[in-house]
Amino acid sequence: MHRVIAICAGVALGLGPQRAVAQESGPSVQIHGFVSQGYVKTTKNNYLGPSARRQGNFELSEVGINFTTQLTDRLRAGVQLFAHDLGPLGNYAPQVDWYYLDYRFFDWLGLRVGRTKLPWGLYNEANDVDAGRVPILLPQSIYPVTSREILFAQTGAELYGDVRIGAAGSLEYRAYGGTIYVNTADASPQLRGFEVPYDFGGRLMWSPPVQGLRLGASLQAARFDLDYEPTADEAAAYQAAGLLPAGYAGNVSIALPVQLWVASVEYQAQDLLLAAELAREYANYKTTLLAPEVRTTIEGFYVMGSYQVRPWFTPGLYYSVLLPNIEQPIRKRSTYQHDVAMTLRYDLTPNWLVKLEGHYMHGTAALTSALNGNQPLDDLSKNWGVFLLKTTGYF
Amino acid sequence: MRAFDVPVHLRCSRRAGLALLGLGCGSVLTAIAPAASAGETRDFLLIVNPASSLRGAPRELVADAFLKKRTRWPDGEAIRPVDLRSDNGVRWRFSELVLKRSVGAVRSYWQQRIFSGRDVPPPEVDSDAGVIAFVAKFPGAVGYVSASAKLAGVAELAIR
16 A cells, blocks of 8 residues: 555656657657555445444555557557555456557547447546546446446447537447456355356437537446355255255356446536436346346436636535335335535646545445445444545656 | 646636626626637637648637547548647636636546547647647647747638
8 A cells, every 4th residue: 555655656746747748750659647545434334445443444546557559540559557456356456457449430430449448427437537537436326436347348349439410519429349358356256157248338428509518328238147156054045945946056147137328417617517317227137046037226316516616626516326226115224325425626736636525325225244244234324424535646 | 837826817717707796806707708709819829730721610620629529620631739738828718718618627538538548638738839830740730829929830720
């Protein structure tokens, strides 16, 4: 951790303002990077790590560096290396975050192949980009940071473009298909296999002739196939309940087709940013156990605003609600989570920022039992708070 | 001016909001109002490479060019925008009048695009002379300089 802080300070203080030099003809490489160190302290419940202990939790850090080159007027290539630590996740294991070849035939048609960020909602692609937003945590009802491995990037191809539609403004479209590579290093040791046989979707973003307004719709469909080996206790429980199939050989298979949509609106005028989004995710669990299929519908929405009061100071607010299964009655505390957040962002230099953030949480839907002594979510505290401090250097 | 400080003329324009609330700086409104139309402002000049036949362009086209939403001029030439540094007052004026976003908002836009692998921002240079040299050198280049800059080897582009 201290090493990360040292690098952070080095980036911010040593490199100073990044200044791209006027390019000479021929390909040149742009190099950009960032490093972040955060701190999380919660009241009552552990969140994102062992955060409720007295000293809080410093396991909130990221580091990345990318290289981009314009090979011709139309062809670009890029790659980003990334490592992070988020409680039990990440552990600084380096990974290739994204890489691509991008050929832009026209402004209205481009093709990208490689591993690319998934374009759903307003901010999914920017979920790692602390410098590109005000909150430390984006609204977790739609952008859960703990699902980074699954939600952030796909490997395949993408078509994109910007289309002028006369007096109606302009459209930006993205359409993609491929698979999602999931690093299962942090997963349960009982997990025996994880595959995503398909993943496709798209996003349409309309900029009507109202300066600063964007309206968007995103769709995504994917299927997650996994095999796991139940513990002896779990297997015994399944057997007692009559759930084990005739050919049970120690593994249980799960197929999980998921469909997701997001409706988005954003308004940006000079220093003011307002945004709101509503998302639903339909999941249908099919297992080899002799159990009925389980359908869940997750719903999330938020409203958010920020205003840059001074070039160095931007406060922001949001209200976010997560309902993990609207097919079920919303009564118990584990069936909802309301989140009121306030952030203060300080840009100390053009390459170094510090953020303070506080959350008031009502409900436990976004918590995990594993981080809370394996207690059921309904036994955890209903009203709790989160305080975060984060600093990021970038160039 | 300290790095990242607000240019004096923009501090005043920020107060325009307070003036609307009757909290002072009333005369600012009349001073700022004409500048709301980019075509009328003389705070900066837009310049293009002289090989370009373009001498006028809609504000939206120029904004899209600097945000790299458009990559080609109408004649098919690749657009090569160049920016002044983010602490330059001319850039603040250009950003507010043409891009309709503060420099901070534009920086956030580029941070999102840089680290999500979408694109990289235009190169930045220190001075009017740097912008003029860049624009004069590269076909398709476009930049902006202070209204008092001496133009040589470039052509002016009017915002329609």
